Amino acid sequence: MQSRPCWAEVDTRAIEDNFRFLSGLAAPHADLLAIVKANAYGHGLSLCAPAVTRAGARWLGVTSVEEGAATRALSSNAAILVISGVFPGQGAEVIRKALTPVVWEPWHLDELESAAHAAGLGPASLPVHLEIDTGMNRQGVLVDNLPQLLARFTPASPLRLEGVMTHLFAADEADGLATQDQLSQLTAALDQISRAGLTPQWLNVGNSAALLAGKSEDIAALSSRYKMRALIRPGLALYGIVPSYDPAFDAAEPPSLVQARQSLRPALTWKSQVVSVHSVPAGAVVGYNATFVATEPMRLALIAAGYADGLDRQLGNRFGTLVHGQCAPIVGRISMDQAVLDVTDISGVAPGDEVVLLGTQGSETISAFDHAEATGTIPWEVLTRIGVRVPRIEI
Numbered sequence: 001m002q003s004r005p006c007w008a009e010v011d012t013r014a015i016e017d018n019f020r021f022l023s024g025l026a027a028p029h030a031d032l033l034a035i036v037k038a039n040a041y042g043h044g045l046s047l048c049a050p051a052v053t054r055a056g057a058r059w060l061g062v063t064s065v066e067e068g069a070a071t072r073a074l075s076s077n078a079a080i081l082v083i084s085g086v087f088p089g090q091g092a093e094v095i096r097k098a099l100t101p102v103v104w105e106p107w108h109l110d111e112l113e114s115a116a117h118a119a120g121l122g123p124a125s126l127p128v129h130l131e132i133d134t135g136m137n138r139q140g141v142l143v144d145n146l147p148q149l150l151a152r153f154t155p156a157s158p159l160r161l162e163g164v165m166t167h168l169f170a171a172d173e174a175d176g177l178a179t180q181d182q183l184s185q186l187t188a189a190l191d192q193i194s195r196a197g198l199t200p201q202w203l204n205v206g207n208s209a210a211l212l213a214g215k216s217e218d219i220a221a222l223s224s225r226y227k228m229r230a231l232i233r234p235g236l237a238l239y240g241i242v243p244s245y246d247p248a249f250d251a252a253e254p255p256s257l258v259q260a261r262q263s264l265r266p267a268l269t270w271k272s273q274v275v276s277v278h279s280v281p282a283g284a285v286v287g288y289n290a291t292f293v294a295t296e297p298m299r300l301a302l303i304a305a306g307y308a309d310g311l312d313r314q315l316g317n318r319f320g321t322l323v324h325g326q327c328a329p330i331v332g333r334i335s336m337d338q339a340v341l342d343v344t345d346i347s348g349v350a351p352g353d354e355v356v357l358l359g360t361q362g363s364e365t366i367s368a369f370d371h372a373e374a375t376g377t378i379p380w381e382v383l384t385r386i387g388v389r390v391p392r393i394e395i
């Protein structure tokens with residue numbers, strides 16, 4: 001039985017190749033943690049976690065304990081970092097699924113310690129990564145408040161400080177000043193940690209923008225000063241998309257960024273099909289509230305994709321899709337489950353013809369950036385909003 005024709009094809013070989021390319025950028029100084037949160041940026045966790053593991057990933061990053069448990073079912077060996085915290089009552093699941101939580105609040109430590117005691121874990125047997133807030137003011141402990149958290153890592157504690165983490169919030173800015181500030185805050189934290197006699201193994205810093213901008217060397221240099229190993233956390237680049245940078249940056253792109261533009265391949269193509277085609281006379285209106293009026297006799301194609309599939313409603317009357325390798329504009333308002341295309345200038349369009357909403361058809365491409373620019377957002381949001389009812393199919 002054929003299913004409703006709205007699906008995303010995911011090229012897992014592209015993801016494997018992207019991972020290998022990014023590992024090459026990080027090597028030999030740093031390892032990668034492959035970010036597979038939010039259903040692998042909409043690409044399908046069950047396809048992508050195995051793909052990056054095949055390509056050699058030993059660390060996977062997810063947002064929650066729930067995502068961590070789903071990832072553990074797909075990968076028995078990888079270390080799985082839960083980056084956005086544990087919540088009350090989740091400690092037991094962290095232990096059952098052998099997850100590595102990021103912590104920054106005293107109550108995170110309370111939750112994990114009591115779960116560890118209940119599970120009969122011995123000293124230093126539950127690894128955690130401590131996030132330092134180096135200026136983003138999102139999550140993490142401020143350097144000034146570190147002593148009270150470090151005091152919790154006593155020799156008798158079941159917790160082990162395995163990693164120190166921070167998030168660089170402006171690695172895409174050309175002057176690098178924010179990053180410099182952040183790294184100096186991080187250095188102050190590492191000094192304190194080292195004075196406290198703690199010896200974490202991993203320094204866990206930096207996203208795609210940092211890695212492609214060549215920041216992994218700075219991070220690795222800092223790591224080796226404290227006898228740690230650098231861990232870099234790319235997300236978007238794994239899925240084949242180069243984040244945008246400050247225009248000043250583009251003027252003198254570091255070699256890693258130039259190489260990335262040549263090497264990374266977008267992995268996802270979002271498709272639908274023409275359901276029916278009909279002709280309308282000049283003056284006919286299309287869709288809710290008649291926001292489109294045919295100025296001439298036109299041919300219209302109905303497709304099985306709407307805003308409930310993640311096709312942003314703002315794209316109505318202002319975006320194109322690809323049919324027969326040509327641009328077919330979306331006319332009228334996008335409905336929840338359907339949209340209408342103008343195929344007047346594309347000959348021979350018939351029911352069953354493939355429609356590309358995002359990706360390449362023939363020599364034309366619609367990128368996640370194109371979607372993002374049309375709707376005032378970023379590729380991360382475009383990809384993660386592709387709906388749950390759109391099946392992800394490995395190709």
Ligand SMILES: *Cc1c(COP(=O)(O)O)cnc(C)c1O
Binds near residue numbers: 206207234243
């Ligand atoms: C999502 C996320 C990343 C990955 O960011 P990209 O810009 O997609 O590479 C890295 N670190 C943290 C903490 C994140 O939340």
